Each structure stands twice: as C-alpha cells, then as structure tokens.
Amino acid sequence: MSKVGLGDKTLFWVDTWLGNEPLKIQFPNLYLLAVKKKARVLENYRTLNGGRVWDWVWSRAPTSEEEKQEMENLKGRLQSQVSAQGSDVWFWKNSEHQEFSVKNVKASLGQRLDLNSAAYVFSWNNWVTSKCTTFMWRAIEEKIESAAALRNRGLNLPDILCKTCGAAVESAAHILLSCNFAKRTWELVTNWLKIPMVNVEGSMRDILMEMNEIQRSKSVRKAIYAVAIQTMWILWKTRNERVFKGRQGKVQTVLEEIKEASYQGVKLRSKHSSITRPEWWAFNIIL
Structure with a gap:
C-alpha cells in the first residue's frame, strides 16, 4: 500500500492508498468516466490556501444515481484522509512499520491459502450484457x-x-x-x-x-x-x-x-x- 504525501508516486485510481482496495474497484462507475485513468494523485488536486482542492477530468459529468452516489462517497473519503509530508512511501499492508518484501508476500499468501478447498471459477454468460x-x-x-x-x-x-x-x-x-x-x-x-x-x-x-x-x-x-x-x-x-x-x-x-x-x-x-x-x-x- 501507499502512504500518500505529495501524491507523486501513487496512481490515483490504480494503486491502493485510500482504503483496502484501489479506487477503481471502490468506485467503478467513476473510474469508467475518468479520462486520465493512470494519473498520479497529485495530478488530481491543486493546492489552495494550504489545503487541497480535488479536481478530475471526466469524459462526461457524473449524472446517474450510481455515479452521483460514488462521487459523494469519494469526496467524503478524500476529506477525511490525512496526508503525510514529503514524497509517497510504500509499506506492507496493515503495518506501516513492516518492510515490504517478496518474503513477506509469500508468508502472507501462505497463511491465506487453503490447499484442501476447491477453487471457485465464475462462469461468464454472453447471453447477458x-x-x-x-x-x-x-x-x-x-x-x-x-x-x-x-x-x-x-x-x-x-x-x-x-x-x-x-x-x-x-x-x-x-x-x-x-x-x-x-x-x-x-x-x-x-x-x-x-x-x-x-x-x-x-x-x-x-x-x-x-x-x-x-x-x-x-x-x-x-x-x-x-x-x-x-x-x-x-x-x-x-x-x-x-x-x-x-x-x-x-x-x-x-x-x-x-x-x-x-x-x-x-x-x-x-x-x-x-x-x-x-x-x-x-x-x-x-x-
């Protein structure tokens, strides 16, 4: 995960930095409207009177009820987010003090993997949209x-x-x-x-x-x-x-x-x- 400071190393929609999932997963309807899908965090705000004013480039304005709800939720999340000073820092999920490494990735996956359970495969159906x-x-x-x-x-x-x-x-x-x-x-x-x-x-x-x-x-x-x-x-x-x-x-x-x-x-x-x-x-x- 990324601990965002200036937002210079973190992709706004793609990286995990606000919550436990990327914003493109949390707000899929807004992500579809975003023109700059790989923009860094700092490209989506400007500084005014010492604070951040968030701004996005949309292919069109959010108009549906789902889009409007996601917009309000996103604004609320951003308002409650506390930014760190300086450049962005990457850390191990759920621990800002644990070094991010391949070894830790393997250990985490090993704890979650159940070799005795059958994997579920979602069947896509092309007779619906x-x-x-x-x-x-x-x-x-x-x-x-x-x-x-x-x-x-x-x-x-x-x-x-x-x-x-x-x-x-x-x-x-x-x-x-x-x-x-x-x-x-x-x-x-x-x-x-x-x-x-x-x-x-x-x-x-x-x-x-x-x-x-x-x-x-x-x-x-x-x-x-x-x-x-x-x-x-x-x-x-x-x-x-x-x-x-x-x-x-x-x-x-x-x-x-x-x-x-x-x-x-x-x-x-x-x-x-x-x-x-x-x-x-x-x-x-x-x-």
Missing part, C-alpha cells in the same frame, strides 16, 4: 455499493439496515437473495422457469453453480443461468430506484422486466433468434 456479468462478479465478492460495503470502506453511515425490509444489514447477499422482496421475486422466477426454488439463505455463488448444473439441455441451462444473473441485476436496479428516487417497486413488475430483458438477451446474443416472446414468457422453449 457485460455490465450485468461484471456486476454479478463484483456482487459475489461483496464489492457492490451496499450499505455494509460502504461502511467497511470507511464511510460513516448512521444506518446500514436494508431500506426495503429493515430486518437485516444491507449486504449484497441480502439485497439479491434474502430480503423479503428478493425472496418473493425468486419464487416467481423459479415458478416461471419450472425449476425448484433456490436456497435464498445460501450464497450467490451456490445459486449460480446450482443453475449451471441443473438437469436440462446445455442451451436451456445457459438460458436459466442468464436469467439468474439478470434477476440479480434487476433486483439491484430496483433497490437503487427505491433508495435514490423513493420508488416502491412491485414484484410482478420486476418479474416482467426480468422476462423481457432476458428474452432480448437470448434473442440478440445467441443463435436462437427465432424464439418468440410468448414462448419465452411461458418458458416453453426447446433450445
């Missing part, structure tokens, strides 16, 4: 901007309970699986797909693996897997509409959006372009 699959990959790692994730990144949030049910901490898994709204959505989705109800008390990883191994033809399995990803993406969008715009989504409306979005994905991105909307909406398909 790359934005959806990237979101899903980040959600599995609890890296989307849920209230719990934002607090873990150092943001001072007074309330991290789910804004929909108020019954549990708002994590990615809660929003997309175990919240009452998500549970009812999954019930409708699995009924439509004619498959058993998913275990909403489990993990997103388990559900996706289950969908990928269901007893159907290879193409139908891929379609079901695409629907699972689309379901979680639309649940996230619905959550954002509720939090930022006060819109109370309805489960039936969400189901219809899932059906239409997944239909368009399969029709446009697979070789099964002849499938009709009535066939898909009844999930009466032969692929």
